[in-house]
Amino acid sequence: MNGELEELRELYQEMIIDHGRHPRNFKKLVDHSFCQEGYNPICGDRITLYIKVEDNVIRDACFEGAGCAISMASSSLMTEQIKNKTTTEVRQLFEAFHHLVTEPGPIDKLPDCLGKLTVLGGVREFPSRIKCATLAWHTLNVGLENDFHAQSQIVSTE
């Protein structure tokens, strides 16, 4: 039973409660390169992500939305972690994060790039909550893809 409570504490770490309650970068970014909505129809979590990209580097990242502590904290931590990273680095970070929250059982070595994001590792013990943690990241991924295609379309019309 103690082990089970441990799992629960692992999920709801201080930093997650803090970011869930006081999300960072929680605002509309008027000067954005793209804005992407993300929605989890099963649980109703909803975010709008605003990203400013310059020369393939994320210069700013903000979000608005409503959802559970996990989805809000994950969005908040993501916007902190991706700033000033190249889009390639962000894609690698997405892979590492996805691995962190979906791989069952303990992980021996965490990639350094994850930084604070490791606090979300407890989610992997809660299959019904993994989507809460990955919503922001999937939203970012779709946004980056669309942005990439939009850019190349502009290029192709010239």
Add this chain to the structure above:
Amino acid sequence: MNSCERFVQADKEINWTALREDFPLLSRQMHGKPLVYLDNAATTQKPNAVIERINHYYRQENANVHRGIYELSERATQAYEDTRDKVKRFLNARQREEIIFVRGTTEAINLVAQSFARPRLKPGDEILISAMEHHSNIVPWQIVCKQTGALLKVIPINDSGEIIQDQYRALLNENTRLVAITHISNALGTINPVKEMIALAHTNDIPVLLDGAQAVPHLPVDVQVLDCDFYAFSSHKIYGPTGLGVLYGKRSYLEDMEPYQGGGDMISHVSFENTEYNVLPYKFEAGTPHIEGVVGFGAALDYVSAIGLDHILAHEQQLLDYAAEALQPIEGLRIIGTANNKASIISFVMNTAHPHDISTIMDYEGVAIRAGHHCAMPVMERFKVPATARASMAFYNNEADINRLVEGIMQVKKIFG
């Protein structure tokens, strides 16, 4: 063969503790703690009588129905049709032909939308629903409106979660072709004054469909007293198997309706030029039905009938009062749905924790509740909440379960402040 009769004495002093033991799943543990199951509005647990009946069917009676000229098939048919008679008595329908077995409440409503409403609707006609409907009593009407050019009108609800009757009166007009409302709201617990609402619709010759999915497990339903034209409910919410439901319809309407699906069993003669449909109720039961489910459902109806829905209602109302009194004083907790007339369903939100977080923490306390929009997104929008946590009680729940719910909420407060 009612295993629970022994607990229901002549003076109807019911031993609720003994009845709880009829449900084997309720004695299991969850995360190292005894399970407290409070998601009965989603589905109910099954008593031994139902589990054993299905087991017996497969061991002793399994054959296809309405076909075989041999004793086993006749027995299966008998068991299947016996349940139809039980449903007829349970709802106090006039005739067994008015009882159609379908896959669930959802299919029952879709059947009425497509076979009854669709051929009768013209552009500009109106279908009237309420703002507290489950998606299954919204989307089938949206589909048929799109097909026919009819309009979907919605009766608003007040801050307590009650249908605003003045608005209902105002919305009924010469274009209204059907009223479709829920008997009890799954998200709010509101018991609607359906008898009065039906009478009002009938003064304008408008037929009424009731979504009874949440009502049949909690209160006695008499379709003749209500005078509803259609009544839909699901077996699994009243202690029976999943994948099965009932559509009650007044015979005069059912006779006039085209079949919903074509196939075996619903025909009397087939040639490539023409097909004659079977008589009621078989006209609406195409294909091999959910025989095992129907047979098990018969055992479920026997079980609840032996206890008596009037007793179940009284007992659950006590539980509801106990739960409401326990939850109301909790700081930062708000109950959504405070109608005067309510079934044993309590939806709530907390100012520090989202319903999903509440549900995860509750789960670790061994308490199963539902978190989300409860397939009633417009209700969530009406109360300006993204989701709610919902504890829904059955007669087998008790005050100790409610105390565990409160302990779980305290655990949420400990983590989220």
